[in-house]
Structure formats: C-alpha cells, structure tokens
Amino acid sequence: MSMNTVPTESLRDRKRRKTRERIIETAFALFAERGFDVVTVDEIAQRADIGRTTFFRYFGDKQEVVFSTEGDLLHALNTAMRTAPAEPLQDLARALAxxxxxxxxxxxxxxxxxGHHAVYYRLxxxxxxxxxRHTRKTRHYADLLEKHLIAHGAPLAIAVLAAQLTFACYQTAxxxxxxxxxxxxxxxxxxADLLLSATVS
Known part of the structure; x- marks a missing residue:
C-alpha cells in the first residue's frame, strides 16, 4: 500500500461516527431549547432514537457531550504542531509568531x-x-504550546511567557x-497582531 494512501472508513466505523454525531446534535438542540440542567440523558437518547445504554457507550454523562469537540481541537492542534516549520524559536517575537x-x-x-459554538458559549x-472545565481545557492547550516552543529551542522563560500571552489572546477573543x-x-x-506589533516595535 502506498504511503500516501488514506485508509478508508469501515462501515462499522462510519455507523459509530454517525451515531456519535447524532447524539451530539440532538443534545445541543435540546440544550438550546430547554437548558442544560433540565435535559436528561433519557431525553437525549429518546430524541436521538437510541437506547440509554448506547448513549453511555459514547459519553459518560451530559457534560462530556458539551465538550465533545475537544478531541477534534486537540487533533487539529497536534497536527499543526507536527507540521510546523522546524525553525529555532530563541526570541519572544518568533515564539509569539x-x-x-x-x-x-x-x-x-x-x-x-x-451553531455548535453558539450553544457551547452560552452553556x-x-x-x-x-x-x-472550559478554562482548564484552554490552559491545557497553553501547556501543550509551551512544550512545543521548548522543543523548538525556546528558552523556558520565553516559552512560558509566549504561551501565557497567547492564552490571554484567546481569552480576549x-x-x-x-x-x-x-x-x-x-x-x-x-x-495576536496587536501583541506581535508591540513586541517588534
């Protein structure tokens, strides 16, 4: 098999993915309609046309559904880190870039x-x-960023500062x-542009 061949998704995996997506979309629709506290797992399962047991195969509780995109975000971040240019990041301006x-x-x-983000934000x-949990999640991203910067040659002080400043940019956004x-x-x-301009000025 060629190294560039993308593995095809099996029928079982496709069904699992679609079931998971249906649970998420159903739960978010219910959260938007009625609020997080009053919606039950049974209601989500019923509207998604699955059993309660099936729900728990995918999620431990309602809160896990709220944070269901965390894996996608981590995958996107890790992919971007792996494919980042292998350039030395020995000063703050480069680390911030x-x-x-x-x-x-x-x-x-x-x-x-x-639409998912809008409901997520309100929740x-x-x-x-x-x-x-959201704050702890974003701080985890900052920790991953700090490790990435260190791995690419940034001194500890610069890596920590750049990661925390980037975290502040996210909080601002x-x-x-x-x-x-x-x-x-x-x-x-x-x-981020304002921060970079202040750094290089």
Missing amino acids: TSRRLLLVLCAEASLNP IKQHPDLED WRLGGDDAKAVLREANNA
Missing part, C-alpha cells in the same frame, strides 16, 4: 460549526462547573467574540 499560528488553528477548528457562561465563532477567530487574529 508560532503561537499565533497555532492559536488560529484552534479558533478556526472551533468555527467550523458556528459555558451559564454554568460555573462547565466554565471551570472569547470575551469580545462571544457566541459568534467567526468573531472569536477574527478577534484572536486581531489580539
């Missing part, structure tokens, strides 16, 4: 489903426990863009 590219990869991935703002995924992507780009 690399961080900016990776930040925009994350925001672009999140913007692929604007996060309404529920402190979900907001806490999240606050300004709100439930509009495209606006979050735009504001992340603007914040």
